[in-house]
């Protein structure tokens with residue numbers, strides 16, 4: 064299947080693009096909305112249509128400012144995974160382009176929740192917070208509330224919101240997020256809830272503005288959707304079929320990011336190992352990595368998530384030989400029982416997973432392996448659970464996210480009999496967590512006393528005069544330093560291990576060229 068990619072057309076660029084922005088790399092952030100005739104008919108092609116609506120919203124924002132004496136402010140909240148977070152950066156980019164100011168709390172004029180539905184508690188959080196928002200809205204009649212993201216792809220959710228949370232102004236899903244400017248405009252001029260949720264899409268719209276959360280690191284979508292249909296998982300239903308972006312578009316984006324001062328990128332997809340297979344000119348993920356690695360200015364490359372069934376020897380080799388790909392691989396196990404893995408539709412056995420983990424550890428001895436594990440999948444017996452523990456003991460993960468199985472309506476697992484009783488699941492979960500943490504601490508201890516390169520991410524919020532950074536392995540270290548170090552790669556001695564993280568001190572200058 065080939066997918067339609069819609070990117071900025073050259074003729075469109077000529078009339079909108081302010082040439083001053085050429086050096087910034089992200090030229091779409093420089094597009095001049097004032098050159099758009101907002102009284103003309105909206106253009107039909109994307110993304111020109113969205114820029115037209117951004118210009119319309121901006122006019123509305125100016126009017127608001129004239130009336131109220133201040134610009135309207137917005138607040139975005141991400142509830143889900145890295146892909147969800149990246150989407151929120153797109154929402155923020157559009158709101159800022161439209162002239163909104165960023166608020167630091169939900170008491171804002173426009174609040175948008177980018178939701179997640181992977182587990183029930185993600186949904187519950189949203190409903191809880193909506194109650195609070197309602198209170199704010201009663202105090203601020205200008206306030207608009209929007210919901211988007213994975214949860215909105217579920218018809219039952221949209222129904223419930225319309226029935227019980229009628230104060231929500233805008234609802235849209237994952238497939239039409241590129242239309243946000245147009246939907247924002249519709250919500251601004253409407254008294255009623257605007258709802259626009261699509262069942263799917265083949266479109267990948269390029270060149271919309273976005274606002275990065277960090278100046279020095281960035282996620283980069285390489286694919287959308289998922290075709291794996293693990294039997295417990297709702298993602299393929301709410302994110303649609305797998306669609307890869309064209310490698311040229313991805314590399315162009317990374318070059319732009321590098322030109323803008325980004326040193327670390329994280330390539331994002333639900334199953335990056337199957338990247339490129341559905342493109343007209345197919346390309347392998349390992350090949351994309353090699354091409355990304357050549358981009359000057361990018362010092363670190365991460366990616367998320369790798370499905371064990373598709374992880375190639377070529378990828379292991381590329382990682383082993385790379386100077387830029389981080390020494391970290393997130394390889395979700397889900398269960399250590401081959402019987403449960405089969406029921407989960409994961410398409411690998413316990414033995415295959417163990418062999419793969421061993422191969423990776425051998426080829427890349429300093430790799431940090433992390434994982435996801437679900438406890439209490441339907442039919443999971445004590446024996447199955449012990450198998451999972453055995454894999455944990457054998458692979459010795461640097462870290463593991465452990466989840467209690469959550470029944471997602473519409474997935475095959477939801478219809479499976481033999482749901483495991485809550486108390487049994489809770490007991491297994493606690494036992495697993497204990498083992499996982501013990502091993503993670505032991506693994507981290509092995510690094511104590513070594514010197515590692517660290518990308519400084521932020522000043523420490525609790526210890527003044529300290530900064531916090533990440534190793535290539537994704538471990539966290541705190542060490543004395545100030546805001547001037549943020550974004551730099553430093554050599555740090557890991558003096559003391561405190562469980563999952565380290566206390567250290569800088570022992571070397573930052574990488575050349577970053578000073």
Ligand code: SAH
Nearest residue numbers: 295296333368395435436437466467468469
């Ligand atoms: N695409 C990634 C995972 C995305 S969801 C992959 O396949 O690895 C992130 C994690 O949430 C999954 O790895 C899984 O461990 C967990 N998860 C997904 N659905 C779940 C459910 N119904 N109940 C509990 N955990 C779930």
Ligand code: SF4
Nearest residue numbers: 289291292293296298
């Ligand atoms: Fe869900 Fe499986 Fe797809 Fe991951 S690979 S998103 S767990 S269906």
Ligand code: F3S
Nearest residue numbers: 143144179180181213
């Ligand atoms: Fe959640 Fe959607 Fe990500 S369901 S985990 S936000 S893809």
